Amino acid sequence: MSTLKDDMDLLLVFLFLLSLAMISKGSDWFIEAAVAISNKSGIPKMIIGATIVSFATTAPEFAVSATAAYLGHTDVTIGNAVGSVICNTGLILGSIIVIKAIPMRDDTFHIKSGLMLLAGIILIIVSQDGSVNRLDGVLLLLVFFAFMFHASKTQRVIFGDDEAEKQKLKFKDVQKDIAFFILGSLSVVIGSRILVDSGIEIAELIGVPEVIIALTAVAIGTSLPELATAITSLKKGHQELSIGNILGANTMDIAMILGASSQIRVLPVSEQLAGYDFPFMFLISLALIIFGITGKKLERWEGAIILGAYLAYVAGLFKFYG
Numbered sequence: 001m002s003t004l005k006d007d008m009d010l011l012l013v014f015l016f017l018l019s020l021a022m023i024s025k026g027s028d029w030f031i032e033a034a035v036a037i038s039n040k041s042g043i044p045k046m047i048i049g050a051t052i053v054s055f056a057t058t059a060p061e062f063a064v065s066a067t068a069a070y071l072g073h074t075d076v077t078i079g080n081a082v083g084s085v086i087c088n089t090g091l092i093l094g095s096i097i098v099i100k101a102i103p104m105r106d107d108t109f110h111i112k113s114g115l116m117l118l119a120g121i122i123l124i125i126v127s128q129d130g131s132v133n134r135l136d137g138v139l140l141l142l143v144f145f146a147f148m149f150h151a152s153k154t155q156r157v158i159f160g161d162d163e164a165e166k167q168k169l170k171f172k173d174v175q176k177d178i179a180f181f182i183l184g185s186l187s188v189v190i191g192s193r194i195l196v197d198s199g200i201e202i203a204e205l206i207g208v209p210e211v212i213i214a215l216t217a218v219a220i221g222t223s224l225p226e227l228a229t230a231i232t233s234l235k236k237g238h239q240e241l242s243i244g245n246i247l248g249a250n251t252m253d254i255a256m257i258l259g260a261s262s263q264i265r266v267l268p269v270s271e272q273l274a275g276y277d278f279p280f281m282f283l284i285s286l287a288l289i290i291f292g293i294t295g296k297k298l299e300r301w302e303g304a305i306i307l308g309a310y311l312a313y314v315a316g317l318f319k320f321y322g
Contacts, residue, residue, distance in 0.1 A: 009213065013199045019078045019195035026187025027228030031236065033181035037174050046309070058252040060192040060222040062260070068214075069261040078132070078216045078267055079214025080222060081257045084275050085120070085250045086215075087223045089284050090310025093246050096230045097303025102243055104297050111150055112247045120252040120285055124278050127269040137262030143257035147248070166279070188225045196221035215317060217279060243298070272321050280313050 063086050068076035122143060196218055203213045207222035226249050230242040263269060284306065291302040
């Protein structure tokens with residue numbers, strides 16, 4: 001019996017290492033492909049990061065939250081989405097800024113970050129009755145559509161309406177990049193899911209509550225694509241991709257994921273989520289915006305504050321609710 005248990009433990013370790021390798025290599029592929037598409041098309045890396053890359057890196061959160069809603073594990077649905085926003089901002093972006101300051105070169109940062117904050121505010125308001133229903137979800141989806149409209153509008157301004165200009169970039173010029181982007185995205189998504197499944201299994205063995213698992217283990221696991229993207233972008237000198245990806249991913253986590261999941265099933269909001277997790281999500285998002293609009297770059301000390309806040313949040317989570 002112990003031999004079988006040992007074999008299962010070894011399998012979990014193998015799957016964990018395999019998932020890390022898939023995430024690492026996959027993120028390398030799709031970052032390189034995204035940058036190549038950006039360079040060939042003339043689309044700024046901030047726009048690429050806020051749209052295409054954000055869709056790819058948010059896929060694990062969407063898959064986990066939608067599946068959880070369908071199966072009735074609504075604590076996981078909300079906890080994963082909100083926990084991912086907190087993790088993306090506090091742990092991932094905070095750590096990246098601590099390592100190297102991020103220049104603020106995008107004039108539309110205040111709009112993108114404002115829509116991210118608006119999604120959080122709407123979530124807090126509509127959940128005052130103790131749940132997020134279908135109508136509430138529609139309001140969240142409207143924010144998501146507004147975010148995508150802004151991104152597409154910015155893109156049109158960059159290119160203009162000259163059809164001759166649009167025809168300069170042919171599909172064959174970027175088909176290899178698109179192929180690597182898709183392959184890399186699939187590798188990241190599958191690798192993340194394997195990591196989440198093995199992580200949840202280990203967490204359940206030690207008796208961690210479902211909502212705590214969702215806010216920490218699942219959120220961190222599904223945010224690994226954002227982390228891998230941020231690290232790869234930092235190493236390759238494409239920091240704009242990191243901030244754009246985080247803003248896009250956070251907006252999608254709340255507006256798209258919870259908006260869509262609430263159409264599957266009404267999402268009850270626990271006292272912990274309403275009284276602890278939601279307010280912290282709002283405050284850490286607000287801190288990022290304030291730091292972003294008050295200087296020409298996100299300074300390392302500002303990253304330290306954001307990262308420190310995240311660590312304090314996790315400590316409080318286990319102290320008061322663990």
